Amino acid sequence: MTKLKVGVAGAGVFGNYHAQKAAASVKTDLVGVYDIDLPRAKGIAEKFGAKGFDDYTAFLEACDAVVIAVPATWHEPLARQAIEAHRHVLCEKPLALTGAAARFLADEAAAHGRILQVGHQERFVAKAMGVLAIEETPLLLESVRAGPPAPDNRAGDVSVIWDLMIHDLDLAAMMLGNEFTGVSATGRRVHSEHIDEATAEFSYASGGVARLTASRAAPERQRSMHVVYPSGEISIDFLTRKVKNSTPYEIKVDIAAELPDPLGAADEGFYAACLGLARSPVPAHGTVGAVAMAEAAEADILAKIDA
Structure with a gap:
């Protein structure tokens, strides 16, 4: 099975959790961690043999799929840029801060044929x-x-x-x-x-x-x-x-x-969907209502x- 190249955006607590899941999964290779604070990004990435980035465009170029675990105000712009770069996206909740923006992101992901999943564990x-x-x-x-x-x-x-x-x-x-x-x-x-x-x-x-x-x-x-x-x-x-x-x-x-690990179950579901092995367990269109x-x-x- 071809492994999915996964990157994690955000070097905080949840970014670290998601990096651990990607590094441990048989379906994925953790290739990078992005953060505006490069030493923090490197601090997590290098534990798993991955690369730290503070350039989001370069980070996206290294990945097939990204997990967005940054502060909520940055979810929409980072998800939008990733989708425009034809990357699969798992975005921590909330997907966006307006219903219109959430619906737009869901529509854009579908139009690009990409998985957009939201972290409603x-x-x-x-x-x-x-x-x-x-x-x-x-x-x-x-x-x-x-x-x-x-x-x-x-x-x-x-x-x-x-x-x-x-x-x-x-x-x-x-x-x-x-x-x-x-x-x-x-x-x-x-x-x-x-x-x-x-x-x-x-x-x-x-x-x-x-x-x-x-x-x-x-x-x-x-x-x-x-x-x-x-x-x-x-x-x-x-x-x-x-x-x-x-x-x-x-x-x-x-x-x-x-369900010993809800976060792990959600991440594994995302990886499987990106690889065409299953449907996303939390597709974006179903989260617009919230x-x-x-x-x-x-x-x-x-x-x-x-x-």
Whole structure:
């Protein structure tokens, strides 16, 4: 099998993780790591016998496929340039910061015959738990994803909506549909110039409602989901691994055997898709809905707090 030449853009924590996956896979050769800080790029690349780059054009020329793991504000321009260079792209979430831009990138990748995948690893978790196998449309989806501020101000270039809530926006779009009919959101700045706490409620043509809360200014971690279906309710505390389930569907929280490494599973799925061995597990067109929801929630909050 011809190996896929993979490069990783971004020499931060997630860039290091993705570099490890590419270096370890039997499907790929890690050929380079790009960062505007060349010593950082070299520091990761040279651990795996790859090359460090601070020239993005030269980096793209060395690769068949790239993983974009840079700050969110740079996802769209780097993905666009990679697609225009006819490279396959795995972009960490969010794909872009507007629904129009996300849709454009998805369309461009399709037009160029390239794979464009988005790093929504929570889909793999939800699938392994059995949540995505439920055929009923929820009447109500509630989620809380909160924690203290990151010590290194990770993802501090965007609001908590793009940083944390985007995971649950993507799940809501999958479970309730990409097209929402209304949004009402509240939020506040706490320790950054961006929104650090947010709650957004979305309504859908089905009559369903998604109520999502995210915070990076909470005193302690919280991660929970409550879903109401016509046949019953499911409540999951992801931290204590406790489940209450009155539906007829099986839900598992201990998925270590089925999914020991969600990031690795996502990356392997991307490599296989690039090599024509399988379909991408998270194609870009299916992630545009979450971007549109995030854009709408942030706009509603900013209109209120900046009025």
